[in-house]
Amino acid sequence: MRYDITIGEAARISGVKVPTIRYYEQIGLLPAPPRTEGNRRTYDDSDLRRLAFIRHARELGFEVSGIRTLLALQSDLTQSCGAADAVAREHLAEVEKRIASLTALKAELERMIEGCSHGRLAECKVIEVLADHGKCEHAHH
Amino acid sequence: MRYDITIGEAARISGVKVPTIRYYEQIGLLPAPPRTEGNRRTYDDSDLRRLAFIRHARELGFEVSGIRTLLALQSDLTQSCGAADAVAREHLAEVEKRIASLTALKAELERMIEGCSHGRLAECKVIEVLADHGKCEHAHH
DNA sequence: GTAATTCCTCTAGCCGCTATAGGAGCAAGC
DNA sequence: GCTTGCTCCTATAGCGGCTAGAGGAATTAC
Structure with a gap:
């Protein structure tokens, strides 16, 4: 156990950049750690776990708001995990939506590029498709 | 042909919100249109096409930077479409990367949620997986 | 004629950082 | 001791791509 980890070490270990760690402290995602006499932050293992x-x-x-919820839940391990589950499920639905729209987009981009005759821009499908929304099947949000 | 389209009409027709149209003008994506005596912006059909x-x-x-390139290309239709093609291809590669990482993420979220025993949080996989990066197969960027 | 709507400019805020400026502290070599 | 170079500190501003609000002028509808 070490309780004298500098912010630089914490950054190297956790993979979170130094200014980002300070930013997390500022927005209250990470508790303000004790300081040395020279006013430097000193972290311990629990801070590293939280950062990870x-x-x-x-x-x-x-x-960040979702993480805040998860962190609050984590600190009371005797509670039901229903809330954590809900946060994760909500996020999963969001991710599925993004995948669907990106997949539609991919198809459209492929059609655009495939249609490009590599000749004069006047016949270039890339520009044409972008210029005329009716020419594509892109889902209207 | 109409050359007296107000910003509100342009917004309704193009589906781009009024403040966004002004923002696009500000960042030079849309040319500053002529004004009426009462200082109101007046758009024409070519502006509507550009907005679309x-x-x-x-x-x-x-x-926006990619769109700037595409718009510049569009204005010189005699050029080769190689550059437009390159912008689109670059974007396609980016989209494919995003789909891949979101798909991996989806799998991980599903495992997390599935593993949740709906009992005490102490055994909840959502928290556990998030707390320990080693427990998942998430690609390390 | 007046009320409602649209428009104008300007500024500030959103998220999640990242970068910069201008210092102070600290460890290592000479 | 002294300097070099690294890390650390605070504070502020910037990024992208908008969005929201204040406070006012112009236009339109009745």
Whole structure:
């Protein structure tokens, strides 16, 4: 156990950049750690775990507000996990929506590129499709 | 042909909101239109086409810088379409990357939710997986 | 003639950082 | 001791792509 981890070490270990750690403290996602006499932040293992948690959740695309909820839940492990489950489910639905719209987009881009005759721009499908929304099957949000 | 379209009409026709149209003018994506005596913007059909082009490209996820390139290309239709093609291809690659990572994420979220025993949070996989990056197969960017 | 709507400009805010400026602290080599 | 170079500190501003609000002028509808 170490309780004298500098912000730089915490950044290297957690993979969260130094300014981002300070930012997380500022927005209350990470508790303000004790300081040395020289006013430097000192982190301990629990801070590293929290940072890892935050980083992973961010990588998974959770918003900060969702992470806040998850962190609050995590701190009371005796509670039912229904709320954590709900946050994750909500996020899953969001991810599925994004995948669907990106897949439609991919198809459209492929048609655009395929249709490009590699000749004069006047016949270029890329420009044409973008210029005329009616020419594509892109889902109208 | 109409050359006296108000910003509100342009917004209704193009589906781009009024403040967004003004914003596009501000960042130079849309030319500053002539004004009436009462200082109101007056648009014409070519502005509407440009707005539709921008809107569609944004819906397709193109960044403003990419749209700027496409608009510049569009204005010189005698050029080769190679550059437009390149912008679209680049964007396609980006979209494919996003789909891949979102699909991996979806799988992970599903495992998390499935693993949740709906009992005490202490055994909840959602929290557990988020707390320990090693427990998942999420691609390390 | 007046009330409602639309328009104008300007500024600030959103998210999740990232970058910069201008210092202070600290460890290592000479 | 002294300097070099690294890390750290705070504070502020910027990114993209808008969106929201204030406060006012012009136009339109009745």
